Amino acid sequence: MNIAIVVEGPSDRAAYPVLMERIRTGLRVNQIRDCGGKTKLKNSFVGLLKELERNPAWSIERVFVIQDSDCKPHEEIEARLQSKLSESHFAPEFQVRCFATKCVLESWLLADPRAINTISRRRGKHKQVESVQVDLDSYKDAKKLFWEQLSKAELQAVPPVYAEIASVIELGQISSRCLSFRRFKEKILA
Amino acid sequence: MSGKSNILEVFRFLHDAVFPQPGREGVSFALAQRGGINEVLWKGGGERLVSIALEANDPSRVNAEYKYKIELISGAGDYVTTQNESLKLIHSGLENDLVAVKDGFLFLKNLDGKEYGGVGTSGATALQHAYPAWDGYSFYEFVKLWRSYHLVPTSMKESGLTREGQILAEDGHNLSAWLMWIQAHSSEAFGRVSEALQDLFPEITSLRAIPTTEDRVYLAAKEKDLTRETRVFQMSDGFLVLTALLSLIYAPPELAGTLVCIEEPENYLHPRLMETLVALLRQARQELLNSRRTPTQFILTTQSPYLVNQFSLDEVVWIEKKNGETRAFRPTDKEHLRKLVEDKEIGLLGDLMYTDAIGDEK
Numbered sequence A: 001m002n003i004a005i006v007v008e009g010p011s012d013r014a015a016y017p018v019l020m021e022r023i024r025t026g027l028r029v030n031q032i033r034d035c036g037g038k039t040k041l042k043n044s045f046v047g048l049l050k051e052l053e054r055n056p057a058w059s060i061e062r063v064f065v066i067q068d069s070d071c072k073p074h075e076e077i078e079a080r081l082q083s084k085l086s087e088s089h090f091a092p093e094f095q096v097r098c099f100a101t102k103c104v105l106e107s108w109l110l111a112d113p114r115a116i117n118t119i120s121r122r123r124g125k126h127k128q129v130e131s132v133q134v135d136l137d138s139y140k141d142a143k144k145l146f147w148e149q150l151s152k153a154e155l156q157a158v159p160p161v162y163a164e165i166a167s168v169i170e171l172g173q174i175s176s177r178c179l180s181f182r183r184f185k186e187k188i189l190a
Numbered sequence B: 001m002s003g004k005s006n007i008l009e010v011f012r013f014l015h016d017a018v019f020p021q022p023g024r025e026g027v028s029f030a031l032a033q034r035g036g037i038n039e040v041l042w043k044g045g046g047e048r049l050v051s052i053a054l055e056a057n058d059p060s061r062v063n064a065e066y067k068y069k070i071e072l073i074s075g076a077g078d079y080v081t082t083q084n085e086s087l088k089l090i091h092s093g094l095e096n097d098l099v100a101v102k103d104g105f106l107f108l109k110n111l112d113g114k115e116y117g118g119v120g121t122s123g124a125t126a127l128q129h130a131y132p133a134w135d136g137y138s139f140y141e142f143v144k145l146w147r148s149y150h151l152v153p154t155s156m157k158e159s160g161l162t163r164e165g166q167i168l169a170e171d172g173h174n175l176s177a178w179l180m181w182i183q184a185h186s187s188e189a190f191g192r193v194s195e196a197l198q199d200l201f202p203e204i205t206s207l208r209a210i211p212t213t214e215d216r217v218y219l220a221a222k223e224k225d226l227t228r229e230t231r232v233f234q235m236s237d238g239f240l241v242l243t244a245l246l247s248l249i250y251a252p253p254e255l256a257g258t259l260v261c262i263e264e265p266e267n268y269l270h271p272r273l274m275e276t277l278v279a280l281l282r283q284a285r286q287e288l289l290n291s292r293r294t295p296t297q298f299i300l301t302t303q304s305p306y307l308v309n310q311f312s313l314d315e316v317v318w319i320e321k322k323n324g325e326t327r328a329f330r331p332t333d334k335e336h337l338r339k340l341v342e343d344k345e346i347g348l349l350g351d352l353m354y355t356d357a358i359g360d361e362k
Helices: A010-023 A038-054 A074-087 A105-109 A113-122 A142-152 A159-168 A171-177 A179-189 B004-018 B026-033 B137-144 B175-185 B187-200 B237-250 B272-290 B335-343 B349-355
Strands: A002-007 A028-034 A062-068 A095-101 B049-057 B064-074 B080-091 B094-097 B099-102 B105-109 B115-120 B146-149 B204-211 B216-223 B259-263 B297-301 B318-322 B325-329
Touching: A002 A010, A002 A038, A010 A028, A010 A062, A010 A105, A010 A159, A010 A171, A010 A179, A010 B272, A028 A038, A038 A062, A038 A074, A062 A074, A074 A095, A095 A105, A095 A179, A105 A142, A105 A159, A105 A179, A113 A142, A113 A159, A142 B272, A159 B187, A171 A179, B004 B026, B004 B049, B004 B137, B004 B146, B004 B259, B004 B297, B004 B318, B004 B325, B026 B080, B064 B137, B080 B099, B137 B146, B146 B237, B175 B187, B175 B204, B175 B216, B175 B237, B187 B204, B187 B237, B187 B272, B237 B259, B237 B272, B335 B349
Parallel strands: A002 A028, A002 A062, A062 A095, B146 B259, B259 B297
Antiparallel strands: B049 B064, B064 B080, B080 B094, B099 B105, B105 B115, B204 B216, B318 B325
16 A cells, blocks of 8 residues: 655654554555644645645555644544645545644654664664653653653664664554554554 | 844854953954954944843852853043953852952952952953952853854865864864864764764765875765765765754863854755754753753754744744844743744744744834
8 A cells, every 4th residue: 555644854754654664564655745843734734635646656545644742632633634624625536544643753662662772782882771661642751751762872863763763663562552552553554 | 234143243252352362352352353343333323332241050050140241331542441340150149249340450359359360441351361260260161162153164175274173163164173173082972973964864874084194184974875985075065064063062071162152053954954953952962961961052043944943932032123223032921922832823933933923022
């Protein structure tokens, strides 16, 4: 299945495709659009959907619009995006799924410290991190905490590191610690 | 003509006044660098007074704050004297004068009341005569490590003199030498710069500073698919500017500034790099705070909504020109703006900046 994603920024651009292709075998993230922030995503995703439909060579079957919820109710955010699309009267030929990650992408990447440690070792570092003991589905400073974990493992907060962690992270571990990830998986697999 | 740059210019002026060229008096030197007092005075009025005041926390002392003020007055024949200079250390609620002006002379004063010096007020600052036993010396050291940057890639494409690498120059022209200095003093810091560059420019496989037999040094990078190294003069503008910015973020403590002012760091960079650059800055800052070290304070001027979007309202100072005056204020004081940004109703901070909704101090 060929899909496209519309996300907020470069870290999302790096990590989401890796996670999604691991969740569903045969799924291919063909096109990625990052908008440069939450509000830009909200204001420009309909235009980007139109742009994605314009090139039939991409053969996109589904588009996921993914936004961090910043720990706010994800239903409201998803509904807002969906209604924005309805109000535009744009009816693309592909399916559009809106998803609000609770709270931020980093909440998921914190779920499995072994992934951080693996990437740290691969990059020739010698420091390891322990598991963080917070409720990842509600912890508001997940981004900061994730960066601290990266620092402890001598890794930098750059998109390639996000992608590498996403490529080795234990998906079951994320599911067990983040309800929102289970919901995300269901959306991808549906 | 400038607005934001005026603010940074105050820091540069003060730095020049405290750290002039050897043998020069600070104020005279700082004024001469700018074409004389008439080029420094506000051109919208007849006032002959330049007044600079600043407040700073002293991280080496708990609950300690410095208040510094200098007033320069221009008299007949554009003759400039230091009308007043004061440095106060406010410690646990007690205010102590560390600079005194008496009978036309400036004195450095210790907490026990002892006075030293007796510098004439003509063209000089008391601060430039600081010495290690003076109780205000840490403030002097703090000012010493102020850095100011307006990076110019064409200048950065030169090889540099090896011995000139201790401090990255304002336009970055000694970038190669500076990186060699970092490489020699902290392989960890150089490694971090190099690793970040390789992540952000995946075609780069290694970066190194290469000395020549003529006491010069140039930067060279190995790229995938190329058999020979790319030398500094062939590197892209964006790559060089990003290299310089990363080197300032990861500079080891002994080479880092206390205050780093950067004019429009977004120049030559892809907007997508803004988010990562600020993420790295925040991550590095947090590392220093977690290890109980004082991080460098960065002041960035910008025209870029993309860069502004990476900051919270609390972190932004808005500069505008009105009736010929440069004014600065904190938009976070405006409740309606705070609410707009929190609710993300209008948009990100950058959108507010673009639409000029932040402007107008009223």
